[in-house]
Amino acid sequence: MRDLLMLGLFAALIYKTLKDPLWGVLGWVWMGVMNPHRLAYGFAHDAPWSMLIALTLFLSLLIHRDKLVKFPVNAVTILLGIWIVWIGVSPLLFSFYPDKEMHFWSRAFKVLLMVLVSLLVVQRRRDLDWLVLVLVVSIGYYGIKGGVFTVLSGGSARVWGPEGSFIEDNNSLALATIMTVPLIRYLQLQSTRRWQHHLATAAMLLCMASAVGSQSRGAFLAIVMMSFFMWLKSRNKLPLALVVLVALPLIFVFMPDSWTDRMETIKTYDQDASAMGRINAWQMAWRLATDLFPFGGGFTVAGAAVFAKYAPDPSIPLTAHSIYFQAMGEHGFLGLALFVGIFAMTWRMASATIRASKAELDLQWARDLSAMCQVGLIGYATGGAFLSLVYFDLPYYLVLIVVVVNRIVASEMAQRKKAAIAAGQAPRDVHSPYWGSA
Template sequence: MRDLIMLALFSLLIWKTMKEPIWGVLGWVWMGVMNPHRLAYGWAHDAPWSMVIALALFMSLIVHRDKLTRFPVNGVTVLLLIWILWIGVSPLIHSFYPEREFAPWSRAFKVVLMVLVSMLVVQRRRDLDWLALVLVISIGYYGIKGGLFTVMTGGAARVWGPEGSFIEDNNSLALATIMTVPLIRYLQLQATKRWQRNLALGAMLLCMASAVGSQSRGAFLAICAMSFFMWLKSRNKLPLAIVVLVALPLIFVFMPDSWTDRMETIKTYDQDGSAMGRINAWQTAWRLAVDLFPLGGGFTVPGPAAFAKYAPDPTIPLTAHSIYFQALGEHGFMGLFLFLGIFFLTWRRATRLIRATKNVPELQWARDLAAMCQVGLIGYATGGAFLSLVYFDMPYYLVLMVVALDRIVAKEMDARTKADVAAGIRPVNVHSPYWGGT
């Protein structure tokens, strides 16, 4: 039955994609983030859904090429373009296992490529709202499910993500769930009906409960950092502060002793084998990057060969368990610079968006979305310090949203300026005060 439901939904999606490319983008995001086919048990489980939706999207781009927007050229997109090229450099020049490089490179390449392609399609507020909703549904399904399990079992049960995905591991799923909370908050701020706002509130609380119940130390730190920034960036700070100050302590109180014991290891990391294994991997990545400067060792760094040569303790070859050391070890100092630069420039662009729309009531939604994208990036920057998720889709979709939002706001501000000039409110030689756009 699930296979047939999947086929019906996917067929509808293909039909809609051929009519409008945005549906292909939404379908790609849905398949890549939620992996709904992994919830089926028959032939649909391993069918090439993502490849089919990608082909349909590219066909739709050709058919509707006159409706596409120009590719935005700015600091963020330039770094993305260089990044997508650079991640193929290290594996070509230096790799410990050349025969194993193609699969992880292909996966990472497709994530960034489709984000760049989506920038030609996402060009209206409606597109951004739909994208936010698809991301919320895709991750929120697991977050709400995990939150319910956590509440009903007192934290004894954990929810794992779909197999073969970036969020298969419970720690990775916890971070993805945390990053979804700001998008739920954005949708809540735009909701016009009370039941929609209450539904969003319940979803946020359950997602946070799910992340706490994962017993992930990185997720715990990410929740703390993100909760503060979400309060800082939100409208209606008092109600949100009350919810956070009341809900989070209650969630922590109901956690089992095993949760408390695990969180305590943050202070005694030097006595925890898992933490020391990560530090060993971080030192390995640093030594490798220094030796191969400015390159890295490719996608297959977490293996016996690299650790035998560079690790302080070669007997525990682990993945980097840090987006920063993963980027450094696999793609060198140049790769780390590009990776950090993408999100730094995205943050700056979102900050300027917030300032530009501060006193424009019609663009309050844009201010909310830019602020919540920043909150999501804070969650990624904090929780990602302890997870190998450099190529995880979610943060790149936040980048996509900020870049598209930048273009929408620039167009709106330019139209407002022209209207003011026509009405004699502004001098003819005064241009739009907004710096953004392409």
């Protein structure tokens, strides 16, 4: 039954994509983030859905090329473009396992390329709202389900994601769930009905419960950081503060002793085998990147041969378990600079948008969305410090959203300035929300 439902939804998606490429972008995001086909058990489970929707999207781009917007050239997109090129350099030059590189490179390349393609299609507030909704539904499905599971089980078991995806293990799913909370908050701020507001509150609480129930230490730190920044960045701070100060501690109180014991290992990391294994992998990444400066060792650095040459303890070859050391080990110091630079410049762009739209009542949605994307990036920067998720889709979609919001606000402010000049009025002095060509 699930397979037939998946087939029917996909057929409708293909039809809509040929009519409007936006549906292809939304379909790609849905397939890549949620992996709905992994919820089926028959032919749909392993069918090449993403490849089919991507091919249909490119066909639709050709059909509707007159409706595409000009590609935005700015610091964020330039760094993103260089990053896409650079991730192919280390695997070609210094890989210890060149025969295994193609699979990992292909997966990362497709994620990043589709972000750039989406910048040609996503152009209006309506498009952004649809994109946010798809992201919320895709991750929120697992977050809400996991939250209910955590509450009913008393937090005695961990929550896992769909197999074969970026969010398969409990730690990655927890981070993705936490990063979705600010997007739910954005939808809540734009809601006009009481039931929508309450539904969003319930979804946020259940997502946080799911993340806590994963027993992920990185997710715990991300929750703490994001709770503060979401309160700092949000309008209507008092209701949000009440939720965070009352509901969130209750979630922690009802967790079992196993959860408390695991969180306490943050203070005694030097006595935890898992933590020391990660530190060993971090030292390996540093030594490798220093030796091959400015390059890295490619996507397959977590192998015995690499650890034998660079790790302090070669007997425990682990993945980096840190977006920063993963980027450094795989693509060198230049790769790390590009990776961090993308999100740093995205943060600056979001801040510029917030300043420009702050006094414009009809652009409050842009302020809210930019601020909540910043909160999501805080979660990624914090929780990602303990996970190998350099190529995870969700943070790059936050980058996409920030760039498109900035473009919309810049265009709107430019039109208002022209209208004021045409009417013989002095245009109001506002912060420029945009740097680069539209």
